Each structure stands twice: as C-alpha cells, then as structure tokens.
Amino acid sequence: MAHEARSAALRELFAPLVGALGYKFTPDQELADFLLEQEAVLEETKGAPYCPCQVRTHRREHDMTIVCPCIPYHRAHFDAMRRCWCGLFVHRDVTDPGDLPQIAASELGIEG
Amino acid sequence: MTDSWIKVADEGAVADGGLLAVYPCGLGLLLVKAGGTVYAVANRCAHMACPLEAGACDGFVITCPCHDWRFDVRTGAFVEAPEISIPTYPVRVAGGEVFVEL
Amino acid sequence: MNDPVFVYALSTCPWCRKAKQYFEENDVVFEAVDVDLLADDESDRLADEAFTLSGSRAYPVVKIGAEVIVGYAPERYAQLLGIAT
Numbered sequence: 248m249a250h251e252a253r254s255a256a257l258r259e260l261f262a263p264l265v266g267a268l269g270y271k272f273t274p275d276q277e278l279a280d281f282l283l284e285q286e287a288v289l290e291e292t293k294g295a296p297y298c299p300c301q302v303r304t305h306r307r308e309h310d311m312t313i314v315c316p317c318i319p320y321h322r323a324h325f326d327a328m329r330r331c332w333c334g335l336f337v338h339r340d341v342t343d344p345g346d347l348p349q350i351a352a353s354e355l356g357i358e359g
Numbered sequence: 360m361t362d363s364w365i366k367v368a369d370e371g372a373v374a375d376g377g378l379l380a381v382y383p384c385g386l387g388l389l390l391v392k393a394g395g396t397v398y399a400v401a402n403r404c405a406h407m408a409c410p411l412e413a414g415a416c417d418g419f420v421i422t423c424p425c426h427d428w429r430f431d432v433r434t435g436a437f438v439e440a441p442e443i444s445i446p447t448y449p450v451r452v453a454g455g456e457v458f459v460e461l
Numbered sequence: 462m463n464d465p466v467f468v469y470a471l472s473t474c475p476w477c478r479k480a481k482q483y484f485e486e487n488d489v490v491f492e493a494v495d496v497d498l499l500a501d502d503e504s505d506r507l508a509d510e511a512f513t514l515s516g517s518r519a520y521p522v523v524k525i526g527a528e529v530i531v532g533y534a535p536e537r538y539a540q541l542l543g544i545a546t
Contacts, residue, residue, distance in 0.1 A: 282475070299471065300471060300474040301519050301520065302496060302511070302512075304508070305505070309518070332519050348533075348534060349476060349532030350532060353517065354531075
C-alpha cells in the first residue's frame with residue numbers, strides 16, 4: 248500500500264473524533280484499509296482527505312463538509328443509516344457492517 | 360496570583376477580533392479577543408491538528424484555516440458537534456498584561 | 462435488452478465498483494463513467510448532471526430507465542430490472 252504511513256496517521260487522527268460522536272471504524276478491515284488509502288491519495292492530490300464516495304463541487308462551503316470524518320455535517324443521515332456514506336465508520340454498537348445499506352438522504356426524508 | 364498564572368502577552372497586543380499565538384512553557388496557545396474579552400484556547404485544531412492562528416475569528420467563533428472546522432472560543436466546543444472540543448485555559452487581564460492559567 | 466442503465470461513479474468509491482460489478486455479474490447492459498477521472502470541465506459537467514438527477518453529491522448515482530437510485534442498492538436494481546433475487 249503506497250500510502251500506508253499516511254493511512255495509519257489518518258486512522259490515529261480520526262479514531263478519537265469519531266469515538267466522541269458515537270462511531271467507530273468499520274470492523275471490515277479490508278474496506279477500512281481501502282478507504283483510508285483513497286483518502287490519503289485524495290489528500291495528496293486534491294489537498295484534503297475527502298470522502299471517497301462523495302463528489303467535490305469546488306465550492307469551499309460544500310467541499311469542506313465532505314472532508315473525513317464528515318459525520319458532524321451529515322449527522323441525521325448517518326445516524327439513520329448507522330454508518331457514514333462510504334462506510335469507513337459505523338455506529339459503535341454495529342458488529343456486522345454488511346447489514347447496513349446505503350440509503351439516500353432524500354429517501355429518509357433528510358436534507359443531504 | 361499563584362505560580363500557575365503565566366504572563367503571555369501585553370493586553371494591547373491582542374486587538375478585538377484578533378488572534379495572537381503565544382507559547383507559555385512551550386505550550387502552543389492562541390489568544391482571541393472577542394466582545395472585549397480575551398480567551399485562550401489550544402492553537403491546534405481538534406480535527407487534524409492544524410494551527411488555528413491562521414484562521415479567522417467572527418464573533419466568538421474561530422474557523423480553522425485547513426478545513427473550516429469552527430470552534431467557540433468561550434467553551435472550545437466544535438460548533439457542528441460540541442462533543443468534540445479544543446482545550447480552553449482561564450485568562451486574567453491585570454495591569455495591562457494577559458495571564459493564562461496552565 | 463434491459464432498460465438503459467447508466468452509472469455515475471467515482472474511481473475512489475468501493476460502492477461504485479460494487480454497483481458496476483453487480484450489473485456485470487447479472488449480464489445487464491450498462492454504461493458507466495468515473496466522474497473523477499474525466500478532464501476538469503467534463504468532470505464538472507457530469508457531476509452536475511448527476512446532481513440534477515439525484516439531488517445528491519453522494520455516489521454511486523445509478524439511472525435505470527427513468528428511475529434514479531443513489532447508493533449501492535442491489536435489491537432496488539434487481540426490482541427495477543426484473544432480476545430474480
């Protein structure tokens with residue numbers, strides 16, 4: 248993994264933050280490693296560890312709301328799914344992340 | 360004052376709405392003057408440890424220059440999720456000098 | 462021939478890969494584009510197109526006929542395409 252060191256650093260930085268929000272890293276280690284590597288690449292190439300599954304608009308007020316961990320900016324949506332959109336984080340009580348589907352915010356009646 | 364109060368700046372060095380990085384005992388702090396009162400917070404964003412001194416202060420809210428995380432300088436709370444915060448330190452102004460308790 | 466299927470994807474997103482994989486494995490004819498790998502202007506155009514359809518900046522955005530699904534949702538895809546699950 249070319250960005251192993253930075254991926255590990257991001258994990259260290261984010262763990263206490265998401266813990267305070269009631270989340271944890273997904274127990275799906277392979278998924279977590281893949282997503283963290285994508286974030287390390289995005290940080291290097293685009294300037295910030297953006298969510299690998301949300302698109303940037305080049306409007307700062309939007310793009311800063313998809314910098315990982317973006318849970319604070321999408322709290323109602325992610326709380327309803329019990330996971331964040333890309334799946335890097337799940338609610339602290341989740342043991343099987345495979346059971347948690349992606350559901351569009353609009354389908355949950357939540358402003359995305 | 361007890362020994363834990365350390366002079367960090369002259370009062371005039373912090374303008375209202377302004378920011379001043381100080382380093383008492385090597386600790387990186389940020390003085391912020393808002394609403395006529397001086398506050399001291401850690402000069403380190405809770406998100407990815409960016410120095411907050413290059414950020415902007417609007418009212419009691421300081422915005423990190425890196426990814427726009429916003430903190431209330433009165434409590435240290437992250438505006439979007441108060442479960443997350445930056446450390447704050449008691450401040451006293453006496454004789455035109457700013458003291459911080461560590 | 463199934464309803465036209467178009468996948469707006471991001472190369473960095475594993476759920477976009479899963480969506481494409483789902484259509485491949487079920488022999489669904491589909492088109493897909495990794496929006497982030499396009500040149501800037503084209504990338505913005507496609508991202509705006511996906512946003513107009515979905516009202517969301519979250520990916521994947523999957524268009525099946527006139528329906529738009531945000532996210533990896535194989536059961537929804539199957540339902541819309543008449544694939545037995």
